Amino acid sequence: MTAIVFEGEPITLDEGETVLDGLLRLGHSIPHGCRSGVCQSCLLSATEIDKVANAQTGLSEAQKQLNFFLGCQCLPTEAMTVARVDADVSRIKATVMEKTQLNDQVWRLRLTADLDYRPGQYVTLWRDENLARSYSLASTHEQPWLEFHIRHYPEGEFSSWLVESLSKDDTLELNGPLGQFFYTAQSEDPMLMIAMGTGLAPIWGIVNEALMKQHRGPIEVVVGAKQAKDFYYREELGALQAQFDNLQVHWLSLDSDSPETANLYDYCQSNFSQLSDHKVYLCGGTSFVKKLRRYAFMAGASMRDIYADTFIAFGGEPG
Amino acid sequence: MSIYEKIGGEAAVDAAVDIFYRKVLADDRINEFFDTVDMESQHTKQKAFLTMAFGGPNSYTGKDMREAHKNMKLTEDHFNAVAENLVATLQDLNVGQEEIDAIIAVCLTVKDDVLNV
Numbered sequence: 001m002t003a004i005v006f007e008g009e010p011i012t013l014d015e016g017e018t019v020l021d022g023l024l025r026l027g028h029s030i031p032h033g034c035r036s037g038v039c040q041s042c043l044l045s046a047t048e049i050d051k052v053a054n055a056q057t058g059l060s061e062a063q064k065q066l067n068f069f070l071g072c073q074c075l076p077t078e079a080m081t082v083a084r085v086d087a088d089v090s091r092i093k094a095t096v097m098e099k100t101q102l103n104d105q106v107w108r109l110r111l112t113a114d115l116d117y118r119p120g121q122y123v124t125l126w127r128d129e130n131l132a133r134s135y136s137l138a139s140t141h142e143q144p145w146l147e148f149h150i151r152h153y154p155e156g157e158f159s160s161w162l163v164e165s166l167s168k169d170d171t172l173e174l175n176g177p178l179g180q181f182f183y184t185a186q187s188e189d190p191m192l193m194i195a196m197g198t199g200l201a202p203i204w205g206i207v208n209e210a211l212m213k214q215h216r217g218p219i220e221v222v223v224g225a226k227q228a229k230d231f232y233y234r235e236e237l238g239a240l241q242a243q244f245d246n247l248q249v250h251w252l253s254l255d256s257d258s259p260e261t262a263n264l265y266d267y268c269q270s271n272f273s274q275l276s277d278h279k280v281y282l283c284g285g286t287s288f289v290k291k292l293r294r295y296a297f298m299a300g301a302s303m304r305d306i307y308a309d310t311f312i313a314f315g316g317e318p319g
Numbered sequence: 320m321s322i323y324e325k326i327g328g329e330a331a332v333d334a335a336v337d338i339f340y341r342k343v344l345a346d347d348r349i350n351e352f353f354d355t356v357d358m359e360s361q362h363t364k365q366k367a368f369l370t371m372a373f374g375g376p377n378s379y380t381g382k383d384m385r386e387a388h389k390n391m392k393l394t395e396d397h398f399n400a401v402a403e404n405l406v407a408t409l410q411d412l413n414v415g416q417e418e419i420d421a422i423i424a425v426c427l428t429v430k431d432d433v434l435n436v
C-alpha cells in the first residue's frame with residue numbers, strides 16, 4: 001500500500017494498483033483509454049520526477065521536463081504528489097475536413113491540424129473528456145490534412161460516434177504524434193510491409209513517404225482481409241504500382257478462390273522466406289502482429305529491423 | 320582483457336542475440352519458455368543474458384536470476400539445451416573454443432540460481 005496526494009487529497013493505493021486505477025476507484029474522473037501505455041490519454045503530472053521515470057516511456061522530452069507521466073503505467077513505491085494535466089498543454093485542436101466511406105466497414109477521416117509528424121505514426125483522437133482512441137496517420141507531408149482509415153465496429157464507442165455523429169467542420173482534440181512506426185530504411189534496403197485490415201493506414205503513409213524519398217530497393221506490400229470486399233485503396237495502390245517498378249502489392253483474403261492467396265501467413269512464408277537485411281513493417285491486431293513478428297524474425301529479419309504497430313483493442317480484448 | 324572485450328564487446332552481443340534467440344525459438348525442448356507475446360522484451364532479456372555470459376557490464380545478481388526463473392520448474396535438461404544453443408551460436412560466429420569454454424563456465428556459475436535449487 002502506498003499513500004499519494006492527488007490535488008491536495010491523500011489517497012491510499014492498493015497493492016499493485018496503478019495511480020490511474022486508484023484514482024478511478026475513488027471516483028475521480030480521469031481521462032484514460034488503452035491502459036497499456038500506448039495512447040497517452042492518461043497523462044498526469046508529479047512533483048517528484050525521479051519517482052515516475054519508469055512511467056514516462058514514449059513521452060517527449062518536453063513532457064518529461066514537465067514531470068508528466070502515464071497514470072496507467074505508474075506503480076508508486078513511495079509517497080508522491082500527483083495532479084491532472086491541463087488539456088491545453090497536452091492536446092491540440094483539429095477540424096474535420098472530410099469524412100468518406102471507403103467500403104462497408106472503413107471510413108476515411110481527414111482533419112486539419114497543426115501537427116508535425118512522420119507518416120505511419122499515430123495520434124490519439126478525443127470525442128470528449130471521457131473517450132479517446134488511437135489512430136494511425138496515413139497522410140504524408142505533401143497533403144495539407146491528416147488522414148485516418150477507421151474501421152467501424154457497430155458496438156464500438158468511438159468508431160460509431162465517428163460514423164453516426166461527426167460531420168464536416170466539427171472540431172475535436174488530439175494528442176501526439178506517437179510511436180516509432182515510420183520510414184527509416186536506407187534507399188537500397190528491401191522492404192516487406194504486411195497489413196491486416198485498417199493496418200493499411202500507416203503502411204499507406206510509409207509507402208508513400210518511401211517512394212517520395214526515392215526509395216530504390218524493392219518494396220513488397222501485403223494486404224490481408226477476411227473478405228475481398230473489405231479491401232480498400234486497391235485503385236490507389238494499383239496506380240502507385242504502375243508508376244513505380246520497385247513496388248509490388250499482394251492482396252490476400254480468406255474468401256479468395258485461389259488457395260495461394262487465401263492464407264496470408266503461408267503466403268508470406270513461401271514467397272518471402274529469406275528476410276535477412278530486410279526492413280519489415282507489420283500492422284494489425286494483437287495476434288496478427290505476434291504471429292507475423294515471429295515469422296519475420298525466424299525468416300532472418302533482425303529484431304531491430306522489425307517495426308510493428310499493434311491495434312490493441314481499447315474497450316477490452318474482443319471475443 | 321575480458322572475454323567480453325576479446326570477442327568484440329557490445330557489437331558481439333548484438334550479433335549473437337538474434338542468432339541465439341532464433342535457435343531457442345526453434346528448439347522444441349525449450350521454446351515454450353521463450354515464445355511470449357512480447358518478443359521484443361524477451362529479446363532484450365536474451366541480450367542481457369548474453370552480456371552476462373560474455374562477462375560484460377551487467378546488473379544481474381544471483382538473486383535476480385533466482386527470482387526471474389522462479390515457478391518455471393526448469394530442469395537440468397532445459398539448462399543444458401540453452402547452453403547447447405549458446406555454444407552453437409558462438410560456433411556460428413567463429414568464436415574460439417577457449418572463449419566458448421570460458422563463457423560456459425560463467426553460465427555454470429548461475430546454474431543453481433536458474434534452476435532454483
Ligand SMILES: Cc1cc2nc3c(=O)[nH]c(=O)nc-3n(C[C@H](O)[C@H](O)[C@H](O)COP(=O)(O)OP(=O)(O)OC[C@H]3O[C@@H](n4cnc5c(N)ncnc54)[C@H](O)[C@@H]3O)c2cc1C
Pocket residue numbers: 034038122133134135136137148149150151152153155156157158159160198199201202285309310311312313314315316317318319
Ligand atoms: C497505436 C494504435 C493505432 C491504431 N490505429 C488504428 C487505425 O489506423 N485504424 C483503425 O481502424 N483502428 C486503429 N486502432 C484501433 C482503435 O484505436 C480502436 O481500438 C478501434 O477503433 C475501436 O474503437 P471503438 O471505440 O470503436 O470500439 P470500442 O468501444 O473500444 O470496442 C467495442 C467493441 O468493438 C469490438 N472491437 C474493438 N476493437 C476491435 C478489434 N481490434 N478487433 C475486433 N473487435 C474489436 C469489440 O467487440 C469491442 O468489445 C489503433 C489502435 C492503436 C493502439
Ligand code: FES
Pocket residue numbers: 032033034035036037038039040041042043070071072073
Ligand atoms: S497510455 Fe494510459 S490509458 Fe493509454
